[in-house]
Amino acid sequence: MTTIELKRVANVIRQDIISMLVTAKSGHPGGSLSAADIVATLFFNEMRINPKDPKWADRDRFVLSKGHAAPVLYSALAEKGYFSKEELKGLRQTGHMLQGHPDMKKTPGVDMSTGSLGQGLSAANGMALAGKLDGKDYRVYALLGDGEMAEGQVWEAAMASAHYKLDNVTAIIDYNGLQIDGKTDSVMCSAPLLEKWQAFCWHVIEVDGHDIDALLAAFAEAKTVKGKPTMIIAKTVKGKGVSFMEDQAGWHGNAPSVEQGEQALKELREEAANLG
Amino acid sequence: MADKQATREAYGKALLILGAENPNVVVLDADLSKSTKTADFGKKYPERFFNMGIAESNLLGTAAGLAAAGKIPFASTFAIFAVGRAFEQIRNSIAYPKLNVKIAATHSGITVGEDGGSHQAIEDVAIMRAVPNMVVLVPADGEETRQVILASAKYYGPVYIRMGRLDVPLLFDEDYHFEIGKANVLKEGTDVAIMANGIMVSMALEAASDLAAEGIKVSVVNVASVKPLDEDTIVRVAKTTKAVVTAEEHNIIGGLGSAISEVLAERQPTPIVRVGLKDTFGESGKPVELLEKYGLTKAALIKAVHEVLAKKQK
Numbered sequence: 403m404t405t406i407e408l409k410r411v412a413n414v415i416r417q418d419i420i421s422m423l424v425t426a427k428s429g430h431p432g433g434s435l436s437a438a439d440i441v442a443t444l445f446f447n448e449m450r451i452n453p454k455d456p457k458w459a460d461r462d463r464f465v466l467s468k469g470h471a472a473p474v475l476y477s478a479l480a481e482k483g484y485f486s487k488e489e490l491k492g493l494r495q496t497g498h499m500l501q502g503h504p505d506m507k508k509t510p511g512v513d514m515s516t517g518s519l520g521q522g523l524s525a526a527n528g529m530a531l532a533g534k535l536d537g538k539d540y541r542v543y544a545l546l547g548d549g550e551m552a553e554g555q556v557w558e559a560a561m562a563s564a565h566y567k568l569d570n571v572t573a574i575i576d577y578n579g580l581q582i583d584g585k586t587d588s589v590m591c592s593a594p595l596l597e598k599w600q601a602f603c604w605h606v607i608e609v610d611g612h613d614i615d616a617l618l619a620a621f622a623e624a625k626t627v628k629g630k631p632t633m634i635i636a637k638t639v640k641g642k643g644v645s646f647m648e649d650q651a652g653w654h655g656n657a658p659s660v661e662q663g664e665q666a667l668k669e670l671r672e673e674a675a676n677l678g
Numbered sequence: 679m680a681d682k683q684a685t686r687e688a689y690g691k692a693l694l695i696l697g698a699e700n701p702n703v704v705v706l707d708a709d710l711s712k713s714t715k716t717a718d719f720g721k722k723y724p725e726r727f728f729n730m731g732i733a734e735s736n737l738l739g740t741a742a743g744l745a746a747a748g749k750i751p752f753a754s755t756f757a758i759f760a761v762g763r764a765f766e767q768i769r770n771s772i773a774y775p776k777l778n779v780k781i782a783a784t785h786s787g788i789t790v791g792e793d794g795g796s797h798q799a800i801e802d803v804a805i806m807r808a809v810p811n812m813v814v815l816v817p818a819d820g821e822e823t824r825q826v827i828l829a830s831a832k833y834y835g836p837v838y839i840r841m842g843r844l845d846v847p848l849l850f851d852e853d854y855h856f857e858i859g860k861a862n863v864l865k866e867g868t869d870v871a872i873m874a875n876g877i878m879v880s881m882a883l884e885a886a887s888d889l890a891a892e893g894i895k896v897s898v899v900n901v902a903s904v905k906p907l908d909e910d911t912i913v914r915v916a917k918t919t920k921a922v923v924t925a926e927e928h929n930i931i932g933g934l935g936s937a938i939s940e941v942l943a944e945r946q947p948t949p950i951v952r953v954g955l956k957d958t959f960g961e962s963g964k965p966v967e968l969l970e971k972y973g974l975t976k977a978a979l980i981k982a983v984h985e986v987l988a989k990k991q992k
Contacts, residue, residue: 459748463746463747465743505774505775506746506775507775507776513746514742514743514746514771514775515770515771515774515775517770518766518770518771520735521735521739521742521767521770521771523739524735524736524738524739524740524742524743524767524771525739525740525742525743525746525771526743527736527739527740527743528739528740528741528742528743528744528745528746528747528749528751529743529744529746529747530743531704531728531740531743531744532704532743532744532747532748532749533747535704535725535726535749536747536748554735555733555735555736555739555767558730558731558733558735558736559736559739559740561731561733561736562730562731562733562736562740565731566728
């Protein structure tokens with residue numbers, strides 16, 4: 403896909419996120435919107451996947467370690483054709499398949515159940531180890547949050563990825579700088595992330611997480627790195643694309659009202675029109 | 679019954695059988711491979727052995743990922759670190775998605791001995807039993823451990839296997855048959871039943887012999903499969919004996935005694951006495967001395983049988 407096409411996909415994903423959360427009346431808009439460009443680039447350009455065969459043994463895997471951003475994943479899966487877009491209306495509702503956090507048992511295309519922060523990279527490493535054992539060339543992508551960096555298990559896993567030379571792992575930090583209780587660095591300072599991940603023997607790339615071309619280049623670079631895993635630190639804006647949500651910690655886990663949702667969709671449709 | 683073997687030893691040997699049989703079997707450890715006995719597998723199949731260092735959360739999380747990609751991981755460390763440190767990884771990364779991970783934990787209970795109470799898991803069965811999708815197995819001897827490990831590899835889904843450090847009597851031979859969800863009646867008696875697992879099974883058999891000399895006919899049931907529990911066998915035996923003693927090297931809260939009490943309370947109300955740790959932590963000491971101090975002996979079982987028979991007569 404071209405850059406402009408990926409931008410359009412990301413815009414549609416953002417619209418889906420807003421619509422889903424308005425209907426569900428709960429969920430996490432901020433960290434879903436911040437990750438939309440990353441997820442769009444992965445699912446619509448980068449990853450080797452087949453929506454008709456979600457369990458294909460040779461597919462690339464995606465682990466949403468920051469599982470509360472489930473809406474961004476669900477939208478990407480629906481837009482990709484893993485299931486009908488109608489399903490998005492059932493988000494977080496009793497008896498529906500789209501759980502509050504990703505559930506690999508219920509939702510086709512979800513490679514790992516996540517939601518409890520800190521656990522995704524370990525699972526991604528396991529998949530990557532299995533891939534190496536089986537002589538398969540699939541890659542494993544894991545998307546983490548910056549607030550999640552406070553979880554000790556992340557660093558246990560970081561050590562192991564490098565120890566086992568998992569160059570088939572590409573992790574991404576959605577570095578939006580905010581978490582529930584405020585600015586990430588005031589809640590629990592995790593900076594400097596670049597130096598930390600380098601010190602853990604990872605290949606580290608810093609990008610603007612809303613710059614599709616930069617993301618494409620980073621994913622391409624990661625594939626050329628041998629003998630070590632790659633971390634892409636993607637600087638993002640929480641709530642990206644919706645003016646009143648941008649850079650507001652308060653929109654971490656609150657759904658927009660119907661009126662707020664309409665305002666948000668209006669802005670996103672205007673952006674879509676500008677994209678042509 | 680002179681020969682002894684620790685269940686962890688049998689585990690290490692069973693892994694070698696599995697390693698040869700099934701290329702999808704992989705083993706993970708957290709810097710305790712000499713103690714958990716996974717080291718031999720590591721030597722024979724280095725490419726399928728992953729030492730994760732002293733990082734149990736990551737140990738179990740990585741096992742989940744290996745299982746999600748089609749492997750059959752056996753993840754080993756001491757019971758306290760698996761169930762204790764990594765509880766939520768077991769719960770959310772393994773049991774919730776029903777991934778095919780075998781949590782093979784050694785050094786359970788007070789027979790850890792000298793390392794003391796911090797290292798003696800006495801609540802692990804209770805915790806694992808409360809987790810949906812989890813199978814909980816507590817083998818009694820080397821042969822049963824071998825069969826438990828092989829059966830766990832054939833079963834699809836998460837399994838918690840509780841093993842010990844101490845050498846324990848060999849009770850069974852190859853004619854013995856373990857099956858997930860089945861209890862084994864080792865001895866039929868009409869007066870009272872001792873339902874036990876792990877290291878308490880051999881003591882239950884010895885207690886039954888002593889009690890026979892007193893004219894008390896004891897059923898001995900080996901309940902290695904704590905979950906799923908063989909409710910029908912437990913109810914059938916309790917119906918006959920009308921008195922039950924449970925025995926486990928675990929807190930009396932939440933483990934085998936609780937599981938059997940729950941079933942009998944609902945299906946076959948029966949007087950029960952539970953033998954186990956009386957809601958207390960262990961301490962440092964020689965395993966045999968600790969068993970004595972905390973009431974996990976043949977004598978304690980005989981005493982419990984007399985107690986439950988007195989209840990039965992009321």
